[in-house]
Amino acid sequence: MHDFRFVGNKLFCEGVSVGSLAKKFGTPLYVYSQHTLTDHFQKLDRALAPLDHLVCFAMKSNSNLSVLRVLANLGSGFDIVSAGELQRVIAAGGDPCKCVFAGVGKTVAEIEFALKAGVYSFNVESEPELQRINQVAAKLKKIAPIAVRINPNVAAKTHAKITTGTYENKFGIAFEEIEGVYARAAKLKNLRLRGVQMHIGSQITETTPFELAVKKVLPLVTRLKAKYALEFFSIGGGLGIVYDPMLASGDPAWWQTAAAKNILTPQKYADRLMPLLKPPGLKILLEPGRFISGNAGILVTRVEYVKRTGKKNFVIVDAAMNDLIRPAFYDAYHEIVPLTKKGGATLKSDVVGPICESSDSFCKDRPLPKVGEGDHLALLSAGAYGFVMASTYNARPLAAEVLVNGKKFAVCRERQPVKEIWAGEKVVAWLK
Ligand SMILES: *Cc1c(COP(=O)(O)O)cnc(C)c1O
Numbered sequence: 316m317h318d319f320r321f322v323g324n325k326l327f328c329e330g331v332s333v334g335s336l337a338k339k340f341g342t343p344l345y346v347y348s349q350h351t352l353t354d355h356f357q358k359l360d361r362a363l364a365p366l367d368h369l370v371c372f373a374m375k376s377n378s379n380l381s382v383l384r385v386l387a388n389l390g391s392g393f394d395i396v397s398a399g400e401l402q403r404v405i406a407a408g409g410d411p412c413k414c415v416f417a418g419v420g421k422t423v424a425e426i427e428f429a430l431k432a433g434v435y436s437f438n439v440e441s442e443p444e445l446q447r448i449n450q451v452a453a454k455l456k457k458i459a460p461i462a463v464r465i466n467p468n469v470a471a472k473t474h475a476k477i478t479t480g481t482y483e484n485k486f487g488i489a490f491e492e493i494e495g496v497y498a499r500a501a502k503l504k505n506l507r508l509r510g511v512q513m514h515i516g517s518q519i520t521e522t523t524p525f526e527l528a529v530k531k532v533l534p535l536v537t538r539l540k541a542k543y544a545l546e547f548f549s550i551g552g553g554l555g556i557v558y559d560p561m562l563a564s565g566d567p568a569w570w571q572t573a574a575a576k577n578i579l580t581p582q583k584y585a586d587r588l589m590p591l592l593k594p595p596g597l598k599i600l601l602e603p604g605r606f607i608s609g610n611a612g613i614l615v616t617r618v619e620y621v622k623r624t625g626k627k628n629f630v631i632v633d634a635a636m637n638d639l640i641r642p643a644f645y646d647a648y649h650e651i652v653p654l655t656k657k658g659g660a661t662l663k664s665d666v667v668g669p670i671c672e673s674s675d676s677f678c679k680d681r682p683l684p685k686v687g688e689g690d691h692l693a694l695l696s697a698g699a700y701g702f703v704m705a706s707t708y709n710a711r712p713l714a715a716e717v718l719v720n721g722k723k724f725a726v727c728r729e730r731q732p733v734k735e736i737w738a739g740e741k742v743v744a745w746l747k
Contacts, residue, residue, distance in 0.1 A: 317610040318348040319695065324656040326693055328613070330722035334654045337615050337691050340715050340726060343634035344615040345702050347377075347727070349720040351611035352385050359554075359603060360389070362585035366592060366599050371415050373552045373604030374400055376699035381718045381727035382608065383407035392435065394552065394602035398425040401432055415512070415549065415600065417464070419444075419485055426451045426459075436460045438512045438549070440487055445500050452505035461500065462510035462549065465493050465535070467528045469515055479516045487513065490532065497539055508543040510597070511536050514551025518605060520579050522587045525550070529591050537595050549600035550588070555579055556609040558648045558696050605699040612698025614639050614714070615654070618690045619669070628664045630686060635668025636675040637708040639694060639701050643674040651677065654691040657684055666692065670709050702728075707736045 318329045326333045328348050336346055360370050371392035374383060378400060383393070384407045392413030393404050404414060411432040416425075419440040426448055429437065439445050439461050452459040466487030479486045488496055493511075500506055515528050529550060536548050557578060592599050616634035623629075641647035651666055661682035668675040677694060686692065705713050712731035717724055 317351040326654045328719045331719050331724050342615050342617045343638045343714040345716040347612045347718050349385050355607045356389050358581040362581040368599040371602050373602045376604030377608040378403050379727050380407040398428045430457050436462045436509050439463050449503040449505045458507045460507045460509040462512040465513045467531050469528045510545050510547035512549040517553045518555040519553045520555035526587050547598040552602035552604050554603050554606035609699035610696050614694040614697040618686050628662050630664050630666045635670040637706045637711050638714050640704045642677050650695040
């Protein structure tokens, strides 16, 4: 559930009309709901309460400092994938001791920084990385806490570009090799074998792939714990969300539909996994990104032109693939609603941005209410992998971001001034 819904014919985020935000701050504009972020975090956290656990928000899905602070204040840890993300956690007032550092390409400088900051664990993805972390730790006279990422070789039943847990992917170390890797790691003097980790993919909307993966690795995890006194088992993130039109538009009737019965909820996830996860007696880490932030944000855009061709109705808006790349990148579906609902017939439309690429399109032939120049639309479920993937392609400044809490709202990122786009550039001397 989330806190974007129509009150009368106006879209609201919590107690604030989204139209008033568009008027005040301009578009394209990301709007986040603090209550939704809080609610999603707490639903997961509470469902897992019977286990010793830590939810580490995968901040690559949304790393705005205010979003991080909301979660840090709730006790969240963070799943980070670069030294830059760790610096963001620190800037937001989060605790590095609750951070796990993932990723296949950690540099020496990143390892040094994370070791000095005191991260909870490096989630290691290869043997050369183990060697490198050991060397860096020796140089700094420190002991580095590590977990090895198991690639369980299970299909996550999701889009190919977001599957990570099969041998076709670059992530983790093959299931069959893990015991050998731990045996060699145990000989490295500046490592502490603290845990074991896995992550099978993203936007997984059923519990079964998680259950199969956990069942597959559990005997191995139990043996490793006995041998190396491991402290934690991270089962990764990847919990999917509903991009479904009815739910996405906050319609309570959706919960009566057949689709609702199959939806992955924190309670179902916990009910299926907790009986498996309790016996080994390890601290359980979870790394959800999209589940917490996805439905907590929308992208608001203004209609610039409506262009009718013989075949098509193009709604040309002021947001583009540089603001939200998911449709172009993963064929992702985002529900699109006008900020002011009007009755009347729908028209099959393509909502497109101004960028000179055919893939700069948010939807094709979708039945939408008739809109005209100056109307506003919202792309829903844009809180995860939205702003964080934005670029300045076509010299388009990064959008502004606003956080809403009840009736309160504030800019949590200013719209980028256009000159900042080339601030680090110069015309080299010999051209002058
Ligand atoms: C991306 C990622 C996550 C989060 O994925 P979501 O689908 O957003 O939950 C968690 N763990 C690791 C290692 C990741 O790479």
